[in-house]
Structure formats: structure tokens, C-alpha cells
Amino acid sequence: MFTVDLLFNALIAGVLLGGFYAAVSLGLTVSFGQLNIVNIAHPAFIILGSYIAYMFNSLWGLDPILSGIICIPVFFLIGAGAYRLYYESFERKDDEALRGLAFFFGVMFIIEVALIMVYGVDFRTVQASYIGQSWKAGGIGVPTRMFVPFCVSVAMFGAVYLYMSRTFNGRAIKAVAQDRLALQLMGADPVKIKQLGFGISIGTAALAGALLIIIIPVEPSVGRLYIGQVFAIAVLAGLGSIPGTLVAGIVLGIAESLVSTFFGPSWAPAVAFGILLLALAFRPQGLFGR
Numbered sequence: 571m572f573t574v575d576l577l578f579n580a581l582i583a584g585v586l587l588g589g590f591y592a593a594v595s596l597g598l599t600v601s602f603g604q605l606n607i608v609n610i611a612h613p614a615f616i617i618l619g620s621y622i623a624y625m626f627n628s629l630w631g632l633d634p635i636l637s638g639i640i641c642i643p644v645f646f647l648i649g650a651g652a653y654r655l656y657y658e659s660f661e662r663k664d665d666e667a668l669r670g671l672a673f674f675f676g677v678m679f680i681i682e683v684a685l686i687m688v689y690g691v692d693f694r695t696v697q698a699s700y701i702g703q704s705w706k707a708g709g710i711g712v713p714t715r716m717f718v719p720f721c722v723s724v725a726m727f728g729a730v731y732l733y734m735s736r737t738f739n740g741r742a743i744k745a746v747a748q749d750r751l752a753l754q755l756m757g758a759d760p761v762k763i764k765q766l767g768f769g770i771s772i773g774t775a776a777l778a779g780a781l782l783i784i785i786i787p788v789e790p791s792v793g794r795l796y797i798g799q800v801f802a803i804a805v806l807a808g809l810g811s812i813p814g815t816l817v818a819g820i821v822l823g824i825a826e827s828l829v830s831t832f833f834g835p836s837w838a839p840a841v842a843f844g845i846l847l848l849a850l851a852f853r854p855q856g857l858f859g860r
């Protein structure tokens with residue numbers, strides 16, 4: 571039954587969920603939107619970040635968000651190494667279209683199988699002081715397990731946006747797929763710039779994975795559920811737009827929350843693909859595309 575409180579709760583939950591969706595999609599915005607690398611394995615790196623946060627939390631009681639921040643440099647190096655392998659194997663030979671996509675599918679399955687072998691297929695959770703609490707005002711509630719990840723997501727967006735817009739390397743990452751020759755004339759190595767950009771994209775997955783396991787329990791294959799969302803958000807945002815990714819994530823989160831609340835959760839998974847189809851039909855350049 572429709573009530574005003576139910577509507578406001580659905581909207582608040584949608585905004586908070588959308589902030590998380592945006593954090594999950596940020597790395598793909600960089601790799602797919604700015605570097606033209608279709609990293610289909612990005613959700614698998616996020617799940618890897620979730621399991622590392624789980625390991626640190628279960629062994630030493632470390633806060634999952636702190637675990638994600640600590641792992642960012644490690645994931646950056648993994649991303650930089652993965653791009654170098656991708657470049658030497660496919661991109662340098664102009665063979666990245668289909669075989670490069672198969673490469674990332676392989677990476678995704680390797681991560682998933684490795685996690686299954688180590689942890690099994692049981693769902694894993696973490697413990698933190700803000701998990702299980704909520705702020706309430708009348709009939710409206712704000713769960714802290716959603717609010718804290720939302721705030722961290724916005725902070726991560728701010729940091730990446732400032733780096734991309736205020737530094738030479740950040741602007742070079744945005745330019746490398748647009749005009750490679752002009753970038754070389756400015757004294758930058760496009761391969762090293764793309765390696766830096768891909769490292770950043772995978773680095774964001776460490777923190778996004780920590781946020782994921784705060785919100786929901788995870789198991790190795792749960793990353794597949796987010797493939798549709800991350801690509802829908804990247805396209806809806808306008809490929810390569812970091813502010814657009816945040817806005818698109820919130821739009822998708824609100825839409826899913828409203829549909830789940832008033833029509834049933836079984837309809838929610840179709841929302842991302844519905845929004846993607848509408849975006850491609852009526853605004854293929856995305857909300858913030860040029």
C-alpha cells in the first residue's frame with residue numbers, strides 16, 4: 571500500500587544504493603569510457619576486494635573500509651601489470667577487439683575459481699560498529715550500513731575527479747583515447763598513460779569491494795550480478811564522465827528502489843537494462859556526453 575513514508579524511504583534507499591552503484595562503476599568509466607578497454611572482469615576485481623576486506627576483518631578485526639583503502643596501491647599495481655600483459659599480447663598487435671575481451675573473461679573466471687577454491691561458495695560478511703544501525707525520524711529510516719558506503723563513494727569520486735581534472739597525467743588519461751598523436755606531441759607516452767589509467771581503474775575496485783561486503787554478504791560469483799549495472803551506468807553517464815557516473819548511479823539506484831518497493835524485487839534486475847535501452851534509443855551520448 572502506498573504511503574508517503576514508504577515513498578521517502580524508497581527514495582532515500584535509492585540514493586544511497588545509487589552512490590554504491592556509482593562506486594562500483596567508477597573503474598569501468600575510466601577503463602571503458604576513457605581508455606577504450608572493455609574490462610568485463612571489473613566486477614570480479616571488486617569481489618576480490620570484498621574477500622580481502624573479509625580476510626582482514628575476520629583475522630584482525632580491521633574495519634572493511636580501512637582495508638579497502640590499504641589495498642588500493644596493491645590493486646593499482648595489479649591493474650598496471652594486467653594492462654602491460656594486455657598491451658603486449660593484444661593491443662600492440664591491434665588485436666584487442668575480440669581476443670582482448672576473451673582475455674578479460676578469462677581473468678574474471680580465474681579470480682572466481684581461485685576464490686571458490688580458497689573460500690568455497692558460502693556467503694561471507696564483515697563486522698563493523700555501523701553495520702546493523704540506523705537513524706530514524708518518524709517513519710523514515712536511514713541505515714548506516716548504506717549511508718557510510720555512500721559517503722565513502724562520494725569521497726572517492728571527489729578524489730578521482732580532482733586527479734583527472736587538475737593534474738597533467740589525469741588530463742592525459744582523458745585524452746589518450748581521443749587523440750593519441752597529440753598526446754605524443756606533448757611528450758607523454760600513451761602506453762604508460764593507459765597503464766596508469768588502468769591501474770587507477772582497478773585501484774577503485776579495492777575500495778568498492780569493501781563497500782560491497784558492508785552492504786550485502788558476498789560469494790565468489792556475485793560479481794556477475796553487477797555486470798549489467800556497471801555497463802548501464804557507464805553508458806547512461808556518457809562514456810568517460812566521472813560526474814555523470816555518480817549521477818547515473820543515483821538515477822539507477824532510485825529507479826531500482828522504487829520498482830522493488832512498489833512492484834516487487836523480482837522486477838528490479840530488469841531496471842538497469844531498461845534504462846540502458848532507453849538511453850541508447852533517446853540519448854546515446856549519455857547524460858553528460860558531448
